[in-house]
Structures are given as C-alpha cells and as structure tokens.
Amino acid sequence: MNKIAWSKDLTVGVAEIDEQHRQWIQRLNDVASAIAAHQGPVQLGQTLAFLVDYTQQHFATEEKLMAAAKYPGLKTQLAQHQELTETLKDLVRDFDEEGATTKLAETVNTYLGNWLLTHIREQDLQFGKFLKSKPA
Ligand SMILES: [Fe+2]
Numbered sequence: 290m291n292k293i294a295w296s297k298d299l300t301v302g303v304a305e306i307d308e309q310h311r312q313w314i315q316r317l318n319d320v321a322s323a324i325a326a327h328q329g330p331v332q333l334g335q336t337l338a339f340l341v342d343y344t345q346q347h348f349a350t351e352e353k354l355m356a357a358a359k360y361p362g363l364k365t366q367l368a369q370h371q372e373l374t375e376t377l378k379d380l381v382r383d384f385d386e387e388g389a390t391t392k393l394a395e396t397v398n399t400y401l402g403n404w405l406l407t408h409i410r411e412q413d414l415q416f417g418k419f420l421k422s423k424p425a
C-alpha cells in the first residue's frame with residue numbers, strides 16, 4: 290500500500306487550505322489502511338464516508354476563498370472538484386454494492402492519491418501564487 294506523505298512542496302501558503310490538505314491526505318491514508326487491514330464493511334464504510342465528507346468540506350472552503358479573491362482559475366478548479374466528487378460518489382456506490390473489491394483498493398491506492406497530489410501541485414499551488422502576486 291502506498292501511503293501518501295505530506296511534503297513542503299505542497300504548501301499553498303493559505304493556512305486554512307494547507308491544514309485541510311494535511312487532514313485530507315490523512316483521511317485518504319486511513320481509507321487505504323482500512324482496506325489493507327481488511328476491516329469490516331461498517332468500519333470501512335465509515336472511514337470512506339469521513340473522506341467523502343472531508344473532501345466536500347475542503348472543496349467548499351477553497352471555492353469560497355477563490356471566489357472571494359476573484360481567482361481566474363476558479364472555473365478549472367470547479368470542474369476538477371466536480372470530477373473528483375463524481376468519482377467518489379461512484380466509489381461509495383460500488384462499495385455499497387460490492388464491498389471492498391480489488392478495484393476499490395486500486396482506486397483508493399493509485400487513482401485518488403495521484404489525483405490529490407497532482408491537483409494540489411498543478412491547481413491549488415497556482416492559487417497561492419495568484420494571492421501572493423495580488424496587490425494588497
Ligand atoms: Fe485543495
């Protein structure tokens with residue numbers, strides 16, 4: 290199982306966002322651990338639900354901050370956030386129907402981790418740069 294680690298290069302420079310990204314990585318790792326430990330469906334379902342809730346909370350925070358700053362990249366952010374929201378919905382539905390399958394484990398371990406790191410590096414960091422370049 291590949292645990293994702295927080296690293297300095299993921300720092301956006303907005304305390305609220307950075308703290309949420311740490312928590313978000315933690316929650317994703319929790320789901321990966323729960324799958325690896327073959328936790329029962331109730332516990333795994335709960336851990337998965339925590340991740341989904343937290344993701345929604347995080348996206349809402351970012352979108353609010355971006356809209357307030359009139360960030361020109363907001364549209365791209367919204368589209369990518371929407372895409373992941375759909376993926377998570379599918380994941381939860383598959384889990385409810387089929388339990389912890391290999392496909393679920395793969396999606397969590399590979400797809401979600403890559404998505405999250407790529408999105409932070411390629412999208413969220415841009416927002417940090419934009420804020421820094423904005424005249425106060
Ligand atoms: Fe983010």
Ligand SMILES: [Fe+2]
Nearest residue numbers: 351366412413
């Ligand atoms: Fe984002």
